[in-house]
Amino acid sequence: MKTRILFVDDEPNVLSALRRMFHDMRGTWEMDFAVDGRTGLAMMAEQPYDVVVADMRMPGMDGAMFLRETQIHNPGAIRIVLSGHSDRDMILETVRPAHQFLRKPCQPDELKAVMARCLALREVFLDERVKNVVARLDSLPAVPRLYAALLDVLAQEEPSMQAVAGLIAQDVGMAAGVLKLVNSAFFGLRDHVSSPARAVNLLGLEVVKALVLGIGLFGRFDKDAFRDFDLEKLWSHCLGTARLAREIAVLEDASSDVREYCYIAGLLHDVGKLIMATNFPDLYRQVIAAAQAGEGTILDMEHRFFGASHAEVGAYLLGLWGVTDEVVRAVYLHHEPGRDRHAGFSPLLAVHAANRLEHELVVVSQDFAINPLDDLYLTASGLTPQRLDTWRDACRQLLAGEDVA
Ligand SMILES: [Fe+2]
Ligand SMILES: [Fe+2]
Incomplete structure:
Protein backbone atom coordinates (compact mmCIF):
# COMPACT_ATOMS: atom_id res chain seq x y z
CA MET A 1 0.00 0.00 0.00
CA LYS A 2 1.25 3.47 -0.84
CA THR A 3 2.02 5.99 1.89
CA ARG A 4 -0.60 8.75 1.79
CA ILE A 5 0.93 12.20 2.24
CA LEU A 6 -0.78 15.59 2.43
CA PHE A 7 1.19 18.79 1.84
CA VAL A 8 -0.37 22.07 2.97
CA ASP A 9 1.11 25.42 1.98
CA ASP A 10 -0.52 28.73 1.10
CA GLU A 11 1.98 29.37 -1.68
CA PRO A 12 0.97 27.53 -4.86
CA ASN A 13 4.60 27.82 -6.06
CA VAL A 14 5.84 25.84 -3.09
CA LEU A 15 3.23 23.15 -3.71
CA SER A 16 4.13 22.81 -7.37
CA ALA A 17 7.82 22.68 -6.45
CA LEU A 18 7.05 19.83 -4.02
CA ARG A 19 5.00 18.06 -6.67
CA ARG A 20 7.92 18.26 -9.11
CA MET A 21 10.51 17.33 -6.50
CA PHE A 22 8.75 14.13 -5.55
CA HIS A 23 7.57 13.10 -9.00
CA ASP A 24 9.87 10.07 -8.80
CA MET A 25 8.21 8.91 -5.56
CA ARG A 26 4.81 8.33 -7.13
CA GLY A 27 5.35 4.57 -7.04
CA THR A 28 5.41 4.57 -3.22
CA TRP A 29 3.78 7.84 -2.22
CA GLU A 30 0.26 8.97 -2.90
CA MET A 31 0.47 12.75 -2.60
CA ASP A 32 -2.22 15.37 -2.19
CA PHE A 33 -1.77 19.12 -2.01
CA ALA A 34 -3.89 21.76 -0.26
CA VAL A 35 -3.54 25.56 -0.36
CA ASP A 36 -4.95 26.13 3.10
CA GLY A 37 -5.73 24.35 6.35
CA ARG A 38 -9.47 24.21 5.78
CA THR A 39 -9.10 22.45 2.43
CA GLY A 40 -6.58 20.08 4.03
CA LEU A 41 -9.01 19.19 6.84
CA ALA A 42 -11.79 18.53 4.33
CA MET A 43 -9.47 16.20 2.40
CA MET A 44 -8.47 14.22 5.47
CA ALA A 45 -12.12 13.88 6.47
CA GLU A 46 -12.65 11.95 3.24
CA GLN A 47 -9.68 9.64 3.66
CA PRO A 48 -7.06 9.87 6.39
CA TYR A 49 -3.34 10.36 5.67
CA ASP A 50 -0.21 8.64 6.96
CA VAL A 51 1.88 11.83 6.93
CA VAL A 52 0.89 15.51 6.97
CA VAL A 53 3.45 18.19 6.07
CA ALA A 54 2.32 21.73 6.87
CA ASP A 55 3.78 25.16 6.34
CA MET A 56 4.10 27.14 9.55
CA ARG A 57 2.98 30.55 8.41
CA MET A 58 -0.34 30.58 6.58
CA PRO A 59 -3.12 33.19 6.64
CA GLY A 60 -6.27 32.14 8.48
CA MET A 61 -5.47 28.79 9.98
CA ASP A 62 -1.73 28.66 10.64
CA GLY A 63 0.41 25.51 10.71
CA ALA A 64 0.16 25.10 14.48
CA MET A 65 -3.63 25.25 14.46
CA PHE A 66 -3.84 22.98 11.44
CA LEU A 67 -1.63 20.32 13.05
CA ARG A 68 -3.64 20.50 16.28
CA GLU A 69 -6.80 19.84 14.24
CA THR A 70 -4.98 17.02 12.44
CA GLN A 71 -4.15 15.47 15.80
CA ILE A 72 -7.89 15.32 16.55
CA HIS A 73 -9.30 14.39 13.15
CA ASN A 74 -6.50 12.24 11.74
CA PRO A 75 -4.73 10.94 14.86
CA GLY A 76 -2.87 8.25 12.90
CA ALA A 77 -0.89 10.78 10.87
CA ILE A 78 2.74 11.71 11.46
CA ARG A 79 2.87 15.52 11.63
CA ILE A 80 5.75 17.45 10.10
CA VAL A 81 6.12 21.21 10.10
CA LEU A 82 7.98 23.15 7.43
CA SER A 83 9.20 26.53 8.53
CA GLY A 84 11.24 29.45 7.35
CA HIS A 85 12.26 30.03 10.95
CA SER A 86 15.46 28.32 12.02
CA ASP A 87 14.91 27.79 15.72
CA ARG A 88 14.04 24.12 16.12
CA ASP A 89 13.15 24.42 19.81
CA MET A 90 10.92 27.40 19.30
CA ILE A 91 9.09 25.59 16.51
CA LEU A 92 8.67 22.34 18.40
CA GLU A 93 7.39 24.30 21.38
CA THR A 94 4.88 26.45 19.48
CA VAL A 95 3.82 23.58 17.26
CA ARG A 96 3.79 21.00 19.98
CA PRO A 97 1.76 18.49 17.97
CA ALA A 98 4.58 18.37 15.38
CA HIS A 99 6.73 15.24 15.34
CA GLN A 100 9.41 16.72 13.18
CA PHE A 101 10.58 20.08 12.02
CA LEU A 102 12.09 20.90 8.66
CA ARG A 103 13.68 24.13 7.62
CA LYS A 104 12.60 25.85 4.40
CA PRO A 105 13.76 25.53 1.70
CA CYS A 106 14.28 21.85 2.25
CA GLN A 107 16.19 19.49 0.01
CA PRO A 108 14.26 16.56 -1.49
CA ASP A 109 16.64 14.00 0.02
CA GLU A 110 16.30 15.55 3.44
CA LEU A 111 12.51 15.38 3.32
CA LYS A 112 12.63 11.79 2.02
CA ALA A 113 14.97 10.78 4.84
CA VAL A 114 12.82 12.49 7.48
CA MET A 115 9.71 10.85 6.04
CA ALA A 116 11.32 7.39 6.15
CA ARG A 117 12.54 7.95 9.70
CA CYS A 118 9.12 9.16 10.86
CA LEU A 119 7.40 6.15 9.33
CA ALA A 120 9.90 3.83 11.03
CA LEU A 121 9.12 5.58 14.32
CA ARG A 122 5.39 5.77 13.78
CA GLU A 123 4.59 3.55 16.76
CA VAL A 124 6.78 5.69 19.05
CA PHE A 125 5.41 9.01 17.83
CA LEU A 126 1.77 7.93 17.97
CA ASP A 127 1.93 6.09 21.30
CA GLU A 128 -1.14 7.17 23.30
CA ARG A 129 0.63 6.60 26.62
CA VAL A 130 3.35 9.12 25.79
CA LYS A 131 0.85 11.59 24.43
CA ASN A 132 -0.75 11.83 27.87
CA VAL A 133 2.57 12.48 29.61
CA VAL A 134 3.73 15.01 27.02
CA ALA A 135 0.39 16.83 27.22
CA ARG A 136 1.03 17.37 30.94
CA LEU A 137 4.45 18.96 30.43
CA ASP A 138 4.41 22.74 30.87
CA SER A 139 6.96 22.97 28.12
CA LEU A 140 8.78 20.39 26.07
CA PRO A 141 12.27 19.79 27.42
CA ALA A 142 14.58 21.77 25.17
CA VAL A 143 17.41 19.93 23.50
CA PRO A 144 20.74 20.77 25.15
FE1 LIG B 1 18.50 0.80 32.64
FE1 LIG C 1 15.16 1.23 31.64
Whole structure:
Protein backbone atom coordinates (compact mmCIF):
# COMPACT_ATOMS: atom_id res chain seq x y z
CA MET A 1 0.00 0.00 0.00
CA LYS A 2 1.25 3.47 -0.84
CA THR A 3 2.02 5.99 1.89
CA ARG A 4 -0.60 8.75 1.79
CA ILE A 5 0.93 12.20 2.24
CA LEU A 6 -0.78 15.59 2.43
CA PHE A 7 1.19 18.79 1.84
CA VAL A 8 -0.37 22.07 2.97
CA ASP A 9 1.11 25.42 1.98
CA ASP A 10 -0.52 28.73 1.10
CA GLU A 11 1.98 29.37 -1.68
CA PRO A 12 0.97 27.53 -4.86
CA ASN A 13 4.60 27.82 -6.06
CA VAL A 14 5.84 25.84 -3.09
CA LEU A 15 3.23 23.15 -3.71
CA SER A 16 4.13 22.81 -7.37
CA ALA A 17 7.82 22.68 -6.45
CA LEU A 18 7.05 19.83 -4.02
CA ARG A 19 5.00 18.06 -6.67
CA ARG A 20 7.92 18.26 -9.11
CA MET A 21 10.51 17.33 -6.50
CA PHE A 22 8.75 14.13 -5.55
CA HIS A 23 7.57 13.10 -9.00
CA ASP A 24 9.87 10.07 -8.80
CA MET A 25 8.21 8.91 -5.56
CA ARG A 26 4.81 8.33 -7.13
CA GLY A 27 5.35 4.57 -7.04
CA THR A 28 5.41 4.57 -3.22
CA TRP A 29 3.78 7.84 -2.22
CA GLU A 30 0.26 8.97 -2.90
CA MET A 31 0.47 12.75 -2.60
CA ASP A 32 -2.22 15.37 -2.19
CA PHE A 33 -1.77 19.12 -2.01
CA ALA A 34 -3.89 21.76 -0.26
CA VAL A 35 -3.54 25.56 -0.36
CA ASP A 36 -4.95 26.13 3.10
CA GLY A 37 -5.73 24.35 6.35
CA ARG A 38 -9.47 24.21 5.78
CA THR A 39 -9.10 22.45 2.43
CA GLY A 40 -6.58 20.08 4.03
CA LEU A 41 -9.01 19.19 6.84
CA ALA A 42 -11.79 18.53 4.33
CA MET A 43 -9.47 16.20 2.40
CA MET A 44 -8.47 14.22 5.47
CA ALA A 45 -12.12 13.88 6.47
CA GLU A 46 -12.65 11.95 3.24
CA GLN A 47 -9.68 9.64 3.66
CA PRO A 48 -7.06 9.87 6.39
CA TYR A 49 -3.34 10.36 5.67
CA ASP A 50 -0.21 8.64 6.96
CA VAL A 51 1.88 11.83 6.93
CA VAL A 52 0.89 15.51 6.97
CA VAL A 53 3.45 18.19 6.07
CA ALA A 54 2.32 21.73 6.87
CA ASP A 55 3.78 25.16 6.34
CA MET A 56 4.10 27.14 9.55
CA ARG A 57 2.98 30.55 8.41
CA MET A 58 -0.34 30.58 6.58
CA PRO A 59 -3.12 33.19 6.64
CA GLY A 60 -6.27 32.14 8.48
CA MET A 61 -5.47 28.79 9.98
CA ASP A 62 -1.73 28.66 10.64
CA GLY A 63 0.41 25.51 10.71
CA ALA A 64 0.16 25.10 14.48
CA MET A 65 -3.63 25.25 14.46
CA PHE A 66 -3.84 22.98 11.44
CA LEU A 67 -1.63 20.32 13.05
CA ARG A 68 -3.64 20.50 16.28
CA GLU A 69 -6.80 19.84 14.24
CA THR A 70 -4.98 17.02 12.44
CA GLN A 71 -4.15 15.47 15.80
CA ILE A 72 -7.89 15.32 16.55
CA HIS A 73 -9.30 14.39 13.15
CA ASN A 74 -6.50 12.24 11.74
CA PRO A 75 -4.73 10.94 14.86
CA GLY A 76 -2.87 8.25 12.90
CA ALA A 77 -0.89 10.78 10.87
CA ILE A 78 2.74 11.71 11.46
CA ARG A 79 2.87 15.52 11.63
CA ILE A 80 5.75 17.45 10.10
CA VAL A 81 6.12 21.21 10.10
CA LEU A 82 7.98 23.15 7.43
CA SER A 83 9.20 26.53 8.53
CA GLY A 84 11.24 29.45 7.35
CA HIS A 85 12.26 30.03 10.95
CA SER A 86 15.46 28.32 12.02
CA ASP A 87 14.91 27.79 15.72
CA ARG A 88 14.04 24.12 16.12
CA ASP A 89 13.15 24.42 19.81
CA MET A 90 10.92 27.40 19.30
CA ILE A 91 9.09 25.59 16.51
CA LEU A 92 8.67 22.34 18.40
CA GLU A 93 7.39 24.30 21.38
CA THR A 94 4.88 26.45 19.48
CA VAL A 95 3.82 23.58 17.26
CA ARG A 96 3.79 21.00 19.98
CA PRO A 97 1.76 18.49 17.97
CA ALA A 98 4.58 18.37 15.38
CA HIS A 99 6.73 15.24 15.34
CA GLN A 100 9.41 16.72 13.18
CA PHE A 101 10.58 20.08 12.02
CA LEU A 102 12.09 20.90 8.66
CA ARG A 103 13.68 24.13 7.62
CA LYS A 104 12.60 25.85 4.40
CA PRO A 105 13.76 25.53 1.70
CA CYS A 106 14.28 21.85 2.25
CA GLN A 107 16.19 19.49 0.01
CA PRO A 108 14.26 16.56 -1.49
CA ASP A 109 16.64 14.00 0.02
CA GLU A 110 16.30 15.55 3.44
CA LEU A 111 12.51 15.38 3.32
CA LYS A 112 12.63 11.79 2.02
CA ALA A 113 14.97 10.78 4.84
CA VAL A 114 12.82 12.49 7.48
CA MET A 115 9.71 10.85 6.04
CA ALA A 116 11.32 7.39 6.15
CA ARG A 117 12.54 7.95 9.70
CA CYS A 118 9.12 9.16 10.86
CA LEU A 119 7.40 6.15 9.33
CA ALA A 120 9.90 3.83 11.03
CA LEU A 121 9.12 5.58 14.32
CA ARG A 122 5.39 5.77 13.78
CA GLU A 123 4.59 3.55 16.76
CA VAL A 124 6.78 5.69 19.05
CA PHE A 125 5.41 9.01 17.83
CA LEU A 126 1.77 7.93 17.97
CA ASP A 127 1.93 6.09 21.30
CA GLU A 128 -1.14 7.17 23.30
CA ARG A 129 0.63 6.60 26.62
CA VAL A 130 3.35 9.12 25.79
CA LYS A 131 0.85 11.59 24.43
CA ASN A 132 -0.75 11.83 27.87
CA VAL A 133 2.57 12.48 29.61
CA VAL A 134 3.73 15.01 27.02
CA ALA A 135 0.39 16.83 27.22
CA ARG A 136 1.03 17.37 30.94
CA LEU A 137 4.45 18.96 30.43
CA ASP A 138 4.41 22.74 30.87
CA SER A 139 6.96 22.97 28.12
CA LEU A 140 8.78 20.39 26.07
CA PRO A 141 12.27 19.79 27.42
CA ALA A 142 14.58 21.77 25.17
CA VAL A 143 17.41 19.93 23.50
CA PRO A 144 20.74 20.77 25.15
CA ARG A 145 22.19 23.89 23.53
CA LEU A 146 25.47 22.29 22.51
CA TYR A 147 23.65 19.35 20.94
CA ALA A 148 21.54 21.73 18.84
CA ALA A 149 24.69 23.59 17.76
CA LEU A 150 26.29 20.27 16.85
CA LEU A 151 23.29 19.27 14.72
CA ASP A 152 23.63 22.58 12.88
CA VAL A 153 27.30 21.93 12.14
CA LEU A 154 26.53 18.39 11.00
CA ALA A 155 23.72 19.62 8.74
CA GLN A 156 26.24 21.58 6.68
CA GLU A 157 27.22 20.05 3.41
CA GLU A 158 30.68 19.03 4.49
CA PRO A 159 30.76 18.98 8.26
CA SER A 160 34.29 19.16 9.57
CA MET A 161 35.58 17.19 12.52
CA GLN A 162 37.49 20.30 13.48
CA ALA A 163 34.33 22.38 13.79
CA VAL A 164 32.77 19.67 15.96
CA ALA A 165 35.84 19.48 18.19
CA GLY A 166 35.91 23.30 18.38
CA LEU A 167 32.35 23.38 19.66
CA ILE A 168 33.07 20.78 22.31
CA ALA A 169 36.25 22.54 23.41
CA GLN A 170 34.22 25.70 24.13
CA ASP A 171 32.21 23.88 26.77
CA VAL A 172 34.53 22.98 29.62
CA GLY A 173 32.19 20.47 31.31
CA MET A 174 31.44 18.74 28.03
CA ALA A 175 35.08 18.58 26.97
CA ALA A 176 35.99 17.08 30.35
CA GLY A 177 33.23 14.46 30.06
CA VAL A 178 34.26 13.41 26.56
CA LEU A 179 37.96 13.22 27.48
CA LYS A 180 37.23 11.25 30.64
CA LEU A 181 35.37 8.68 28.61
CA VAL A 182 37.92 8.33 25.87
CA ASN A 183 40.67 7.94 28.48
CA SER A 184 38.78 5.33 30.48
CA ALA A 185 40.02 1.76 30.44
CA PHE A 186 37.11 0.88 28.18
CA PHE A 187 38.85 2.26 25.14
CA GLY A 188 42.14 0.66 26.15
CA LEU A 189 44.27 3.42 24.63
CA ARG A 190 47.93 3.49 25.52
CA ASP A 191 48.39 7.23 25.18
CA HIS A 192 46.52 9.79 27.18
CA VAL A 193 44.16 11.82 24.98
CA SER A 194 44.05 15.45 26.00
CA SER A 195 42.47 17.25 23.06
CA PRO A 196 38.79 17.18 22.10
CA ALA A 197 39.85 16.99 18.43
CA ARG A 198 41.67 13.70 18.97
CA ALA A 199 38.78 12.41 21.12
CA VAL A 200 36.27 13.21 18.36
CA ASN A 201 38.45 11.34 15.89
CA LEU A 202 38.72 8.29 18.09
CA LEU A 203 35.09 8.11 19.16
CA GLY A 204 33.50 8.96 15.82
CA LEU A 205 30.80 11.54 15.16
CA GLU A 206 27.78 9.44 16.09
CA VAL A 207 29.13 8.48 19.50
CA VAL A 208 30.21 12.07 20.17
CA LYS A 209 26.74 13.26 19.26
CA ALA A 210 25.16 10.82 21.71
CA LEU A 211 27.61 11.76 24.45
CA VAL A 212 26.91 15.45 23.96
CA LEU A 213 23.20 14.73 24.27
CA GLY A 214 23.63 12.44 27.30
CA ILE A 215 26.06 14.69 29.17
CA GLY A 216 23.94 17.74 28.27
CA LEU A 217 20.74 16.19 29.62
CA PHE A 218 22.34 14.86 32.79
CA GLY A 219 24.32 18.06 33.30
CA ARG A 220 21.32 20.32 33.63
CA PHE A 221 19.60 18.23 36.26
CA ASP A 222 19.26 20.10 39.53
CA LYS A 223 20.64 17.65 42.10
CA ASP A 224 19.68 19.81 45.05
CA ALA A 225 16.07 19.99 43.99
CA PHE A 226 15.87 16.21 43.80
CA ARG A 227 17.81 14.54 46.55
CA ASP A 228 16.06 11.16 46.39
CA PHE A 229 17.29 10.59 42.87
CA ASP A 230 20.87 9.43 42.51
CA LEU A 231 21.93 10.99 39.29
CA GLU A 232 25.51 9.74 39.34
CA LYS A 233 24.37 6.17 39.73
CA LEU A 234 21.98 6.50 36.82
CA TRP A 235 24.66 8.02 34.58
CA SER A 236 27.14 5.35 35.53
CA HIS A 237 24.47 2.68 34.83
CA CYS A 238 23.92 4.26 31.39
CA LEU A 239 27.65 4.31 30.62
CA GLY A 240 27.94 0.74 31.84
CA THR A 241 25.00 -0.45 29.75
CA ALA A 242 26.51 1.29 26.71
CA ARG A 243 29.84 -0.52 27.18
CA LEU A 244 28.21 -3.90 27.72
CA ALA A 245 25.86 -3.48 24.75
CA ARG A 246 28.83 -2.69 22.53
CA GLU A 247 30.78 -5.64 23.93
CA ILE A 248 27.86 -7.92 23.11
CA ALA A 249 27.76 -6.51 19.56
CA VAL A 250 31.48 -7.25 19.20
CA LEU A 251 30.94 -10.83 20.43
CA GLU A 252 28.22 -11.23 17.81
CA ASP A 253 30.49 -9.88 15.11
CA ALA A 254 28.09 -7.03 14.34
CA SER A 255 29.04 -4.37 11.79
CA SER A 256 30.68 -1.19 13.05
CA ASP A 257 27.42 0.75 12.52
CA VAL A 258 25.48 -1.70 14.66
CA ARG A 259 28.20 -1.61 17.34
CA GLU A 260 27.81 2.15 17.44
CA TYR A 261 24.01 1.98 17.65
CA CYS A 262 24.33 -0.51 20.51
CA TYR A 263 26.63 1.84 22.39
CA ILE A 264 24.44 4.89 21.79
CA ALA A 265 21.20 3.11 22.66
CA GLY A 266 22.80 1.84 25.87
CA LEU A 267 23.97 5.33 26.74
CA LEU A 268 20.56 6.91 26.19
CA HIS A 269 18.23 4.05 27.19
CA ASP A 270 17.17 5.56 30.53
CA VAL A 271 17.08 9.29 29.72
CA GLY A 272 13.28 9.08 30.09
CA LYS A 273 13.80 8.66 33.86
CA LEU A 274 15.70 11.90 33.98
CA ILE A 275 13.07 13.72 31.99
CA MET A 276 10.22 12.42 34.12
CA ALA A 277 12.05 13.16 37.39
CA THR A 278 12.99 16.66 36.25
CA ASN A 279 9.57 17.63 34.97
CA PHE A 280 7.36 15.85 37.51
CA PRO A 281 9.51 15.70 40.66
CA ASP A 282 6.62 15.10 43.09
CA LEU A 283 5.09 12.31 41.10
CA TYR A 284 8.48 10.71 40.45
CA ARG A 285 9.24 10.78 44.17
CA GLN A 286 6.12 8.67 44.65
CA VAL A 287 7.37 6.26 41.98
CA ILE A 288 10.67 5.82 43.82
CA ALA A 289 9.05 5.52 47.24
CA ALA A 290 6.58 2.87 46.05
CA ALA A 291 9.34 0.87 44.32
CA GLN A 292 11.49 1.10 47.45
CA ALA A 293 8.57 -0.12 49.52
CA GLY A 294 8.56 -3.26 47.38
CA GLU A 295 5.34 -2.55 45.48
CA GLY A 296 7.00 -3.35 42.16
CA THR A 297 9.84 -2.27 39.90
CA ILE A 298 10.43 1.39 39.00
CA LEU A 299 8.99 0.51 35.62
CA ASP A 300 5.77 -0.85 37.13
CA MET A 301 5.45 2.22 39.32
CA GLU A 302 6.00 4.58 36.39
CA HIS A 303 3.12 2.85 34.63
CA ARG A 304 1.00 3.16 37.76
CA PHE A 305 1.67 6.87 38.38
CA PHE A 306 2.21 8.17 34.84
CA GLY A 307 0.45 5.66 32.60
CA ALA A 308 3.72 5.42 30.62
CA SER A 309 7.30 4.45 31.36
CA HIS A 310 10.68 6.11 30.92
CA ALA A 311 11.22 3.88 27.86
CA GLU A 312 8.35 5.41 25.87
CA VAL A 313 8.88 8.97 27.12
CA GLY A 314 12.64 8.86 26.45
CA ALA A 315 12.20 7.35 22.99
CA TYR A 316 9.60 9.96 22.02
CA LEU A 317 11.88 12.85 22.90
CA LEU A 318 14.94 11.24 21.31
CA GLY A 319 12.77 10.83 18.22
CA LEU A 320 11.86 14.53 18.23
CA TRP A 321 15.53 15.40 18.62
CA GLY A 322 16.56 13.54 15.50
CA VAL A 323 18.32 10.52 17.02
CA THR A 324 18.71 7.55 14.59
CA ASP A 325 15.59 5.39 14.41
CA GLU A 326 17.43 2.11 15.27
CA VAL A 327 18.52 3.74 18.52
CA VAL A 328 15.10 5.21 19.28
CA ARG A 329 13.42 1.83 18.73
CA ALA A 330 15.92 0.10 21.02
CA VAL A 331 15.23 2.69 23.74
CA TYR A 332 11.48 2.42 23.19
CA LEU A 333 11.31 -1.35 23.63
CA HIS A 334 14.21 -2.02 25.99
CA HIS A 335 11.83 -3.34 28.67
CA GLU A 336 9.37 -5.03 26.34
CA PRO A 337 11.45 -6.30 23.42
CA GLY A 338 8.84 -8.97 22.65
CA ARG A 339 6.80 -6.24 20.94
CA ASP A 340 9.44 -5.97 18.21
CA ARG A 341 8.51 -7.71 15.01
CA HIS A 342 12.08 -8.58 14.07
CA ALA A 343 13.80 -11.37 15.91
CA GLY A 344 17.57 -11.79 15.66
CA PHE A 345 20.51 -9.69 16.72
CA SER A 346 19.79 -5.95 16.97
CA PRO A 347 20.65 -2.97 19.16
CA LEU A 348 17.38 -3.73 20.96
CA LEU A 349 18.49 -7.24 21.90
CA ALA A 350 21.93 -5.96 22.96
CA VAL A 351 20.49 -3.18 25.15
CA HIS A 352 17.79 -5.36 26.66
CA ALA A 353 20.46 -7.86 27.75
CA ALA A 354 23.13 -5.27 28.65
CA ASN A 355 20.73 -3.37 30.89
CA ARG A 356 19.93 -6.51 32.84
CA LEU A 357 23.56 -7.69 32.99
CA GLU A 358 24.73 -4.28 34.21
CA HIS A 359 22.20 -4.43 37.06
CA GLU A 360 23.22 -8.00 37.84
CA LEU A 361 26.98 -7.42 37.77
CA VAL A 362 27.09 -3.96 39.35
CA VAL A 363 24.80 -4.10 42.34
CA VAL A 364 24.42 -0.58 43.67
CA SER A 365 21.28 -0.99 45.70
CA GLN A 366 19.23 -3.88 47.04
CA ASP A 367 16.26 -1.56 47.45
CA PHE A 368 14.88 -2.01 43.96
CA ALA A 369 13.66 -5.09 42.14
CA ILE A 370 15.32 -5.63 38.74
CA ASN A 371 13.28 -6.24 35.60
CA PRO A 372 13.68 -9.76 34.26
CA LEU A 373 15.02 -10.77 30.86
CA ASP A 374 12.36 -11.65 28.32
CA ASP A 375 13.16 -15.34 27.80
CA LEU A 376 10.64 -15.82 25.02
CA TYR A 377 12.15 -12.97 23.06
CA LEU A 378 15.69 -14.20 23.65
CA THR A 379 14.74 -17.67 22.39
CA ALA A 380 12.92 -16.23 19.37
CA SER A 381 16.07 -14.23 18.60
CA GLY A 382 18.10 -17.43 18.61
CA LEU A 383 19.94 -16.73 21.85
CA THR A 384 20.62 -19.96 23.76
CA PRO A 385 21.17 -19.95 27.54
CA GLN A 386 24.79 -20.97 26.83
CA ARG A 387 25.31 -17.97 24.56
CA LEU A 388 23.82 -15.69 27.20
CA ASP A 389 26.33 -17.14 29.68
CA THR A 390 29.11 -16.30 27.22
CA TRP A 391 27.83 -12.71 27.10
CA ARG A 392 27.62 -12.58 30.88
CA ASP A 393 31.20 -13.85 31.29
CA ALA A 394 32.56 -11.39 28.74
CA CYS A 395 30.72 -8.52 30.41
CA ARG A 396 31.98 -9.58 33.84
CA GLN A 397 35.53 -9.62 32.51
CA LEU A 398 35.12 -6.24 30.89
CA LEU A 399 33.88 -4.71 34.13
CA ALA A 400 36.59 -6.45 36.19
CA GLY A 401 39.25 -5.14 33.82
CA GLU A 402 37.95 -1.64 34.33
CA ASP A 403 37.98 -1.94 38.07
CA VAL A 404 41.65 -2.85 37.99
CA ALA A 405 42.56 0.08 35.76
FE1 LIG B 1 15.16 1.23 31.64
FE1 LIG C 1 18.50 0.80 32.64
